[in-house]
Amino acid sequence: MPKTTSVRSNKIKVAGATIAFNVIGYILISILALVCLIPFIILISGSFSVEQEIRLHGLSILPQGFSTEAYEFVFRQPMDIIRAYGITIFITAVGAGVGLILLTMTAFVISRKDFKYRNVISFYFYFTTLFNGGMVCTYIFFIRYYHLKDSLLALILPGLCPVFYMLIMRNFIQALPTALIESAKIDGAGEVRIFFQIVLPLLGSGLATIGLFIALGYWNDWYNAMLYINSEWKFPLQYMLYNMTQKAAAMSRIATLLGIPVEDLPSTTLKLAMAVIATGPIILLYPFLQKYFVKGVTIGSVKG
Amino acid sequence: MKKHGFLYELRKNKALFLMAAPAVLLTFFLAYLPMSGLVLAFKNFNYSLGVFGSAWNGFDNFAYLFQSGTGWLITRNTILYNLMNLITSQFVAVIVAIIISEMVGRLYKRFVQSVIFLPYFISWVIVGIFAYNLFNYETGVLNGLLRAMGSEPLNLYTSENAWMWVFIICLFNMWKWTGYNSIIYIAAITGIDAECYEAADIDGANIFHKIWYITFPAIRPTIITMILLQVGRILRGDFEMFYQLVGSSGQLFQVTDVIDTYVFRSLATSGNLGMTAAASFYQSAVCFILVIVVNKIVSKIDQDSALF
Numbered sequence: 001m002p003k004t005t006s007v008r009s010n011k012i013k014v015a016g017a018t019i020a021f022n023v024i025g026y027i028l029i030s031i032l033a034l035v036c037l038i039p040f041i042i043l044i045s046g047s048f049s050v051e052q053e054i055r056l057h058g059l060s061i062l063p064q065g066f067s068t069e070a071y072e073f074v075f076r077q078p079m080d081i082i083r084a085y086g087i088t089i090f091i092t093a094v095g096a097g098v099g100l101i102l103l104t105m106t107a108f109v110i111s112r113k114d115f116k117y118r119n120v121i122s123f124y125f126y127f128t129t130l131f132n133g134g135m136v137c138t139y140i141f142f143i144r145y146y147h148l149k150d151s152l153l154a155l156i157l158p159g160l161c162p163v164f165y166m167l168i169m170r171n172f173i174q175a176l177p178t179a180l181i182e183s184a185k186i187d188g189a190g191e192v193r194i195f196f197q198i199v200l201p202l203l204g205s206g207l208a209t210i211g212l213f214i215a216l217g218y219w220n221d222w223y224n225a226m227l228y229i230n231s232e233w234k235f236p237l238q239y240m241l242y243n244m245t246q247k248a249a250a251m252s253r254i255a256t257l258l259g260i261p262v263e264d265l266p267s268t269t270l271k272l273a274m275a276v277i278a279t280g281p282i283i284l285l286y287p288f289l290q291k292y293f294v295k296g297v298t299i300g301s302v303k304g
Numbered sequence: 305m306k307k308h309g310f311l312y313e314l315r316k317n318k319a320l321f322l323m324a325a326p327a328v329l330l331t332f333f334l335a336y337l338p339m340s341g342l343v344l345a346f347k348n349f350n351y352s353l354g355v356f357g358s359a360w361n362g363f364d365n366f367a368y369l370f371q372s373g374t375g376w377l378i379t380r381n382t383i384l385y386n387l388m389n390l391i392t393s394q395f396v397a398v399i400v401a402i403i404i405s406e407m408v409g410r411l412y413k414r415f416v417q418s419v420i421f422l423p424y425f426i427s428w429v430i431v432g433i434f435a436y437n438l439f440n441y442e443t444g445v446l447n448g449l450l451r452a453m454g455s456e457p458l459n460l461y462t463s464e465n466a467w468m469w470v471f472i473i474c475l476f477n478m479w480k481w482t483g484y485n486s487i488i489y490i491a492a493i494t495g496i497d498a499e500c501y502e503a504a505d506i507d508g509a510n511i512f513h514k515i516w517y518i519t520f521p522a523i524r525p526t527i528i529t530m531i532l533l534q535v536g537r538i539l540r541g542d543f544e545m546f547y548q549l550v551g552s553s554g555q556l557f558q559v560t561d562v563i564d565t566y567v568f569r570s571l572a573t574s575g576n577l578g579m580t581a582a583a584s585f586y587q588s589a590v591c592f593i594l595v596i597v598v599n600k601i602v603s604k605i606d607q608d609s610a611l612f
Contacts (some may be wrong), residue, residue: 010508017510023340023401032400033419036479039434040422042445058448059437106327111321116313121324128335130536131592135543135567136577137341138334140355146333157334161327183366191319220427235592242429244434246551268443275433282425290418293425294487301488301526 010213014103047071048148053246059268070269072276077257080240081277086236088219091155096215100158100207102213106161107169108195113178121171125163139227154228155236160219165210172206173199210295212289219282237278245271313373332600340589344581360580365582374566375583381542388470389477390534391555394527396482401489401523409438416489421483429478439472468560472561485530492526493519524607532602536595539563541588545594563587 041061044244046054048066058065074081107127110118133141138158148154176199184194200207225239235243244250255262314321331462340355345365347358368376407413423431438445439460460468500518509517541562550560551597563583570580 014510021511058443109324131588133338137338141338203478238429297487298491
């Protein structure tokens with residue numbers, strides 16, 4: 001029976017290939033996952049290390065000694081970090097709230113297949129991603145003509161209406177059954193009413209997804225603060241952290257606040273502890289919010 | 305067809321126009337009006353005279369930018385980094401997506417996917433802190449390991465070792481984006497008809513045949529679209545990444561300076577704004593032309609893969 005043997009040996013070969021693929025695949029993917037995690041582990045163990053040990057041996061995956069000194073320093077004068085948190089939460093909430101309304105309304109307009117100018121309006125937005133004045137022009141206009149130097153508006157306005165998210169939102173709206181909008185129109189509902197009473201309530205997960213993307217942008221923003229904000233009390237969290245890691249002046253300010261000489265400040269562990277405190281909320285919320293982001297990326301990749 | 309003119313549309317769809325108006329106005333003030341600042345590229349900027357009061361100087365700014373060598377250097381760096389990052393990050397994302405799609409253990413699959421997506425959520429400030437703590441001379445993890453093995457520690461922030469940053473930047477870019485990009489490919493793989501694989505099973509194809517003859521061709525349009533989207537940005541450096549990883553380490557600029565970091569530096573040090581605007585103008589113009597040309601070519605070859 002040569003035929004059955006060949007079929008059987010082929011089956012074994014097929015199964016062997018699958019096993020080989022899976023073994024290599026699992027190993028590769030586990031290494032990659034480790035690489036993604038290790039910096040976070042180094043950050044956390046570094047923040048719990050003893051400063052002198054780090055100066056001697058350098059950072060590593062395990063804590064060098066164990067100490068909560070860095071966190072004690074941060075919380076002895078917590079006003080700076082509380083204020084920075086406040087600023088970040090404020091711009092994130094206002095920006096994501098206002099931005100989401102603006103962006104969804106516009107996405108509704110350009111999703112309407114029966115609206116003659118939808119392509120013109122879409123291109124009006126899309127064009128800005130292809131051609132723009134860049135950092136210099138925006139900077140000059142913000143400072144010189146809009147007088148936004150040191151204003152929190154300079155942190156909120158730039159991220160309010162990202163074109164890419166507007167297009168994703170349009171995909172979300174286009175996935176709704178058009179019959180609903182048509183029948184509402186026949187019943188005599190105006191566009192505004194259709195939007196607020198029919199489209200918005202059906203858009204639940206789309207709103208959550210895009211709202212979270214906009215919010216993440218604000219939460220992680222440091223760049224606009226670097227360009228426009230001078231007063232330290234207006235620094236959002238990420239920029240405050242950046243400022244602290246870069247400037248000796250920021251470190252000596254902390255030392256003065258605590259009334260100790262700068263040399264006694266556990267500077268490396270302190271910076272790492274601040275980084276942990278600034279990233280904490282994202283890591284904690286991540287498991288619950290991740291699915292919305294995955295959905296957003298998936299819908300965004302469907303060409304509209 | 306007079307009744308279908310703009311005014312007719314405006315009256316008929318008043319509500320729709322009103323709803324789009326806030327975002328249209330916002331974009332006008334944030335993007336379109338500042339574009340007029342690009343006239344600076346053709347002017348000798350004088351702060352007291354302002355953008356529109358300064359005197360014209362033709363193409364002098366462009367000439368200076370390229371004659372000084374800076375223009376070529378930052379163009380070369382920007383293009384090479386983008387090409388390298390594009391190829392490596394898409395390649396790794398495709399491989400990761402294929403492996404994850406084939407994984408059987410659901411719990412581990414979800415865990416791994418979450419972990420790989422995590423770096424996308426972290427600000428570049430934090431990534432900059434990671435990089436510094438991995439590579440700095442005194443306390444960095446890398447040098448700690450080198451010292452423990454009895455080797456000489458490496459100072460990566462000097463010009464002799466600057467070339468290593470090409471790989472460091474590439475790795476960090478991959479680290480940040482692999483999760484995000486692989487989700488797009490996983491979605492494309494999920495959309496493949498399961499019958500194709502069943503038919504291949506009956507024909508005795510092994511897993512490598514199936515990946516090569518079914519999965520790859522099926523996700524090819526997605527790969528092309530992703531690459532096209534990036535080609536249009538070939539002259540745009542990821543400012544946040546370069547600035548946070550390299551910062552103001554002047555010794556590395558020869559290797560790491562891209563158009564966007566150059567523009568920022570001259571803005572921060574009140575350098576020649578005319579020349580900076582020239583760099584921005586040139587960057588935007590080339591990007592715009594590239595997108596139009598590439599899209600034209602693609603739509604000739606394969607209408608479905610075109611961007612618009």
